[in-house]
Amino acid sequence: MYDREKAQEVRxxxxxxxxxxxxxxxERFPERYESFMTIxxxxxxxxxxxxNVVEMDYMRDxxxxxxFPFTRGPYPTMYRGRLWTMRMFAGFGTAExxxxxxxxxxxxxxxxxxxxxxxxxxxxxxxxxxxAEGEFGKCGVAVSSLRDMxxxxxxxxxxxxxTSMTINSPAAVIWAMYIVTAEKRGIPRRKLGGTIxxxxxxxxxxxxxxxxxxxxxxxxVVDTIEFATQEMPLWHPISIxxxxxxxxxxxxxxxxAFTLADGFTYVEAALDRGLDVDAFAPRLSFxxxxxxxxxxxxxxxxxARRIWARAMRDKYGAKKPRSWLLRxxxxxxxxxxxxxxxxxxxVRVAIQALAAVLGGAQSLHTNSMDEALALPSEKAVRIALxxxxxxxxxxxxxxxxxxxxxxxxxxxxxxRLEEAAEEYFRRIEALGGMIAAIERGYPQQEIxxxxxxxxxxxxAKRRIIVGVNEYVQDEPIEIPLLEMDPQGYERQVARLNEVxxxxxxxxxxxxxxxxxxxxxxxxxxMYPILDAVAAYATLGEIMGVLREEFGExxxxxxx
Amino acid sequence: MNTSRKIRVLIAKPGLDGHDRGAKVVAxxxxxAGFEVIYTGIRQTPEAIAEAALQEDVDVVGLSILSGAHxxxxxxxxxxxxxxxxxxxxxxxxxxxxxxxxxxxxxxGVRGVFGPGTLTSDIVAFIxxxxxxxxxxxxxxxxxxxxx
Numbered sequence: 039m040y041d042r043e044k045a046q047e048v049r050x051x052x053x054x055x056x057x058x059x060x061x062x063x064x065e066r067f068p069e070r071y072e073s074f075m076t077i078x079x080x081x082x083x084x085x086x087x088x089x090n091v092v093e094m095d096y097m098r099d100x101x102x103x104x105x106f107p108f109t110r111g112p113y114p115t116m117y118r119g120r121l122w123t124m125r126m127f128a129g130f131g132t133a134e135x136x137x138x139x140x141x142x143x144x145x146x147x148x149x150x151x152x153x154x155x156x157x158x159x160x161x162x163x164x165x166x167x168x169x170a171e172g173e174f175g176k177c178g179v180a181v182s183s184l185r186d187m188x189x190x191x192x193x194x195x196x197x198x199x200x201t202s203m204t205i206n207s208p209a210a211v212i213w214a215m216y217i218v219t220a221e222k223r224g225i226p227r228r229k230l231g232g233t234i235x236x237x238x239x240x241x242x243x244x245x246x247x248x249x250x251x252x253x254x255x256x257x258x259v260v261d262t263i264e265f266a267t268q269e270m271p272l273w274h275p276i277s278i279x280x281x282x283x284x285x286x287x288x289x290x291x292x293x294x295a296f297t298l299a300d301g302f303t304y305v306e307a308a309l310d311r312g313l314d315v316d317a318f319a320p321r322l323s324f325x326x327x328x329x330x331x332x333x334x335x336x337x338x339x340x341x342a343r344r345i346w347a348r349a350m351r352d353k354y355g356a357k358k359p360r361s362w363l364l365r366x367x368x369x370x371x372x373x374x375x376x377x378x379x380x381x382x383x384x385v386r387v388a389i390q391a392l393a394a395v396l397g398g399a400q401s402l403h404t405n406s407m408d409e410a411l412a413l414p415s416e417k418a419v420r421i422a423l424x425x426x427x428x429x430x431x432x433x434x435x436x437x438x439x440x441x442x443x444x445x446x447x448x449x450x451x452x453x454r455l456e457e458a459a460e461e462y463f464r465r466i467e468a469l470g471g472m473i474a475a476i477e478r479g480y481p482q483q484e485i486x487x488x489x490x491x492x493x494x495x496x497x498a499k500r501r502i503i504v505g506v507n508e509y510v511q512d513e514p515i516e517i518p519l520l521e522m523d524p525q526g527y528e529r530q531v532a533r534l535n536e537v538x539x540x541x542x543x544x545x546x547x548x549x550x551x552x553x554x555x556x557x558x559x560x561x562x563x564m565y566p567i568l569d570a571v572a573a574y575a576t577l578g579e580i581m582g583v584l585r586e587e588f589g590e591x592x593x594x595x596x597x
Numbered sequence: 598m599n600t601s602r603k604i605r606v607l608i609a610k611p612g613l614d615g616h617d618r619g620a621k622v623v624a625x626x627x628x629x630a631g632f633e634v635i636y637t638g639i640r641q642t643p644e645a646i647a648e649a650a651l652q653e654d655v656d657v658v659g660l661s662i663l664s665g666a667h668x669x670x671x672x673x674x675x676x677x678x679x680x681x682x683x684x685x686x687x688x689x690x691x692x693x694x695x696x697x698x699x700x701x702x703x704x705x706g707v708r709g710v711f712g713p714g715t716l717t718s719d720i721v722a723f724i725x726x727x728x729x730x731x732x733x734x735x736x737x738x739x740x741x742x743x744x745x
Contacts, residue, residue, distance in 0.1 A: 157613040157664050172669020173613055246615025246639050287618045373618075377693075377713040410713045412665075412695050486621050493622045497716045506714040519695065595638035597608075597621040597628075 039449075045092040052087055060084070077331035078289035079491075080454055086446035094449060099344070103439045105359075107347040109340050109452070110440040111398045112363045117436035122394075123401035124426045125202060125367065129154030130413050131175035131526045133189035140194060142416065146423060151194065151201040151232075152403060154178035155212070160247050162208040162581030165530045174527045176413075178204075182530070183537045183576045187215040188222075196220045201232035202277070202367070202401075207249040209236035210262055210564055211580050214571040217270075231272040233323055233367075236262055237279045239300040242476045242593065244286035244485060249581070252473045254588035258563060259304060260311050265564040267318045274323040276304060277367065283481075284327035285373050287489020290338045293327060294455055295462035296472075296481050298345055302463075303472040305354055315354050319361035328394040329371040330386065336442055337451035339366065339397030345456055368394035369403040375410040379505035380517055383407040388425045395429055396442055402426055408517050415520045479594055486597065534576065541574040549573045550583050557587040603633040604728060606657040609646040610639045611674060614664035619691060623659060626717035632657075632724070643670060647677035650686060657724055662692040668701065675705050687727050691715070 040048075074082040083090075094100070101107055104114030113119065126143050128151075129136045140151055155178040158170035164182040165174050174180055181187055196219075205212045213234045217227050238255040241248040248255065259276060266275035280297035288296070301322065308318050326342070328335050346364035350356045370390040375383045384407050391404050404422040406414030414422070430436060442448045469475040476482070495501045502508045523529070549570035556566045563584075570580050608624040610617060617639050628634040635653050637646060650658050658678070660671060671690060678686060689709040690702055699710050709723050 157666070161613050163613075169613065171612075172666035173664060176665035177614075241615075246617060285618070286616075287622070375713075410693065412693065486618075486625075489618050490622050490625050493626070493717060497626075497718050503714070507716065515696070593638070595636060597624040597634075597636045 039094045039096050039444075040088040040092050042092060045089040048087045049089040052085075052089065056084075076290070076334040076451070077329060077492075078291050078334060080291070080334070080451070080458070086450055088446065090446050090450045091453070094453070099453075100443060100449075106351065106362060108343040108363060110443050112343065112365050112400070116398060116439045117395070117430075118439070121430050121436065122399050122426075123150045123200070124148055124423060124430075125150040125152045125401045125403055126419060126423055127152040127154050127202075127204065127369070127403045128419070129156070129178035130520070131179065131522045132530050133179055133181065133186045134529075135175075135523055135526065136179040137190050137192055137194075139416075139419075140190075143419070143423070144194075144199070146420060147427065148423060149199075150401060151199055153190070153201065153203045153205075155203075155205055156180045158182075159208070159212070159577060160205065162211070162249055162577055162585070164576050164578035165527070165534055167578055174530065175522060180530050181212060181215065182534050182578065184215050184218055184571050184574050185533060185537050186530075187212075187219045191216070191219050196223065197225045197229055200272075202235075203232065204235045206235055206238055206241050206245075206247055207255070208577060208581050209234045210258055210567050211571065211577055213262065213275075214564065214568045218568060218572045227270055229272065230270060233274040233277050234262070235279060235325070236276045237300065237325075239303060239472060239476065240279045240282050240297070242591075243283055243296055243300075243481045244288070245282040246593070248591050248593075249585065250588040251591045252476065254557075254584075255591075256303075256307050256473070257560075258584075260307050260313075261562045261564055263304070263308050263318050263321070264311060264313060264562055266321055267313060274321055276321075277323045277325045278304065279325040281325050281327045281369055283485065284329060284371065286485050287373075287492060288485040289488050290329065290331065290334050291455060291458040292462070292481070292484055292488060294338050294342055294345075295459040295466075296485075297324065297326070298342065298349075298459060299463055299466050299472045301346065302349060302353075305350075309354070315350075315356045316358045316361050319350060319354075319356050320358065320363070324364055324366035326366050326368050326399075327371050328368045328390045328397070328399075330374050330390065332389060332393050333442075333445075333448055334451055334455075335390070335393040336397040337448050337455050339368075339394075339399070340440070340443075340448070340452045341455040341459065342366070343398070344452070345459060365400045367401040367403070368397070368399040370394070370405045372405055372409060375405060375407070376503065376505050377410040377515075379511060379513075380407045380411060380515060382505055383410070384421055384425065387422060388429070391425055392429055392433070392435065395435060396440075398440060408519065411515070411517070411519065413520045413522075415518045417518060479596065482593075483596070537574050537576070545573040546570070546575045546579070550575055550579060553580060554583050554587060557584055603631065604657065604724070604730070605633045605635070605653060605655040606659060606724070607635050607637065607646070607650050607653055607655040608659045608661065609637040609641050609649065610661050611641050611643060611646055611670045612662060612664055612666045613640060614662060614666070615639045616663045617661070619663070620659075620661035623661070623691065623717060623720060627659075627721065627724075630721040643673040643677055646674055647681055647683070650678060650683055651681045655686060656728060657687045657689065659689045659691060659720075662690065662694075665693065667692065667694055668698055671702060671707060672705050675707070687724065689720070689723075691720075
C-alpha cells in the first residue's frame, strides 16, 4: 500500500532506531517480557510501520465497504445507516417465565429476540425423559411441544421482530414449532425473519451437543437450507459458529479457521444436493466470539470477511455479491467472565463489545456480569444491554466505517490471521475434509491443546486475570441472583401430560410414520416434521424416531 | 492407602452438559502432576460413573458439571459410590456451583468444590493434602465455591 522505496527507507530507519534509541532505553528499562504475543500466540512486534504492509494492494485486499472483498464491512453505510441489532440471548425455566423476560427486554429497547433452550431440549428430550433428570430449565427454556412454543411467543409480534434460536441437533423440529406457531396466528412463513443456529459441525468440534452421526446430521442441515431457499426468503437456516469453538479453548486463529472450514463444508454439501449457490449462499450467516485481545479480535472479523468473499466468488463460483458477504452475530466471550469480583466483568464486556463494533458486527449479545455464577439476573442483563447502547449512542465510534482500517498493526494482524487460517485449511484438506478431520478428532485435539496451554499460562502468571491470579480479594460476592419459579418443573410436566392426553393420537402416529418414511427415503424432512409438530407430537417423539433411524454418535474419548 | 502405586483419578462428566474444556484441562494437569487419570467422556449417567470408579479402583473422583444440574446428579453419584463400598473415595466437584449449594454438597461428603478461576496447581495440592501425601504445600488452596 506504500511506495516500495519509501517503505524500504522506513525499514532502514526502524533498524537504526532498534540499534540506537531502543537499545539505550532497554539498557535502562528492560521490557516486561522477552517477547510479546497475542492471546492466540501470534508474535507482536514493538511497533508497526508501513514496511509491514508494503505487499498489500489496497483495492485487492481491502476495497470499499459493501464491495469485494468486504474487508472493511459488508454494507456501504454500516452503522451510519442502521446500528447493529442488539440481541440478548435469554431463556430459563418455563415458557411463561422466558416469555416475560422477552417482553421485558423488548420494552427496554432490545431489537431482536434470541432464545436459549435448556439441555433436554438441546438434546431432543422431553422434560420428563429419564435422561433429562435435574436439567429442566437450567441453561434455557424447556420446549417439549408446540404448546410450549405458543406460550413462549405469546404476544410477541413475529411479523416485526426477528428471532434467533440457539438450537442444533433438533433445529428442524424447533424451527417447525416456530413456523407453525406463527402460521396459526395468520403470519405466513415467508414473512418470518430470524436464524436457527443449526451448525452441527461445531457441535462435534466443540460444544458436543450432537445426537446423530455426521452423515445424517449433514443431511438434516441441507434439508433445512433447501427448505429455507424454497419457502423462507427472510430466514437464515444456519449460523456457522465459531463462538463455541473459542469457548472450548481455541485460539482466534483456530476459531476463524475451523468456522470457515465448517462453512465451506456446508456450501459443498448444499452444492452436492444440487442447490444453486446464489440461491442459498445469501442465507448463510455466522456467529463469532469476541474475546479479550482487542486488536486481534477486530482483525479476525476483517479476515473472516475477506477469506469468505474470496472463496465464495473464486472457489464456489457465486455470481451475486450478496453470496460473497459474510455477515455475523458476535457474543462477548463467556469464558473470560470471572466468578471473582464479578462487577469487573462489566468492564470486560464493554471492551469486547467495542471490538465487535469496530470489527463490523451485524448483531451483538453482551454477557451479563454474573454469568460465571449463575443465570443472569434482570439487573445484570439490563447493564449488559445498556453497555451496547452506550457504545452505540455515546462513543461516536459508529460515525465512520472500519476506523482501524489502515492501522499498520491491524492490517498486519488481519494478514497473519488469514495466512494462519489458510494453513489450517490445507491441513484439514489433507485429512480428507472437515468431517473426516472431526472423525479423527483433529480440531478437537487442536482446541484441547490450546485450552491447556492457556490455562498453564494463567497458572504460571504469564497471563494475568484480574481478580483471579492477581489483585485477588477475599470479599463475599454481593450481586442479586436470579430466582426461578420453584413449581416450574411440575407445571411443565403437567402441561406436557395434558398435551399428550388431549391431542389426536392417531394423527400423531400418522405424522410420526411420515417422518420415519422421509428419514428412510431421503425426502426433505422439514415437511413431515411440520405436520408432526402441528399435530402436537412432542420433541422427544420426533427426535426419538430420528434416533431410531439415524443412530447416535459417540466421540472417541481422549484428553 | 497403598503409596507404592500412582494415585488414580476418575474425571467424569455427568448429565447432558457437553462443556468439557475444564474437565480435559484438569485431567491433563493431574496427569502431568503424576496421577493416573481416567476420563469418562461426556454425558455419563450416575450409574456409569460409580461403576467406572469401582472398576478402575480410583482414589479420587472429579465431577465436572456446568449445566446447573449438580444438586440432582451429585447426591445420586455419592449414594451409588457408597453402595459400591466406595464411600471413602475423595470426591471433588468443579463447575458453576452457586455459593449456597456448597455446604449442601459438603454435607453429603463432597470434599472439594472448585469454581471458575481455580488454578490447576491448587487442585493438585488439594488432592495431595487430602490424601495425606505431603504437607499441604503453602496451605493456600482454593476455597470452595470461589476458586482462588
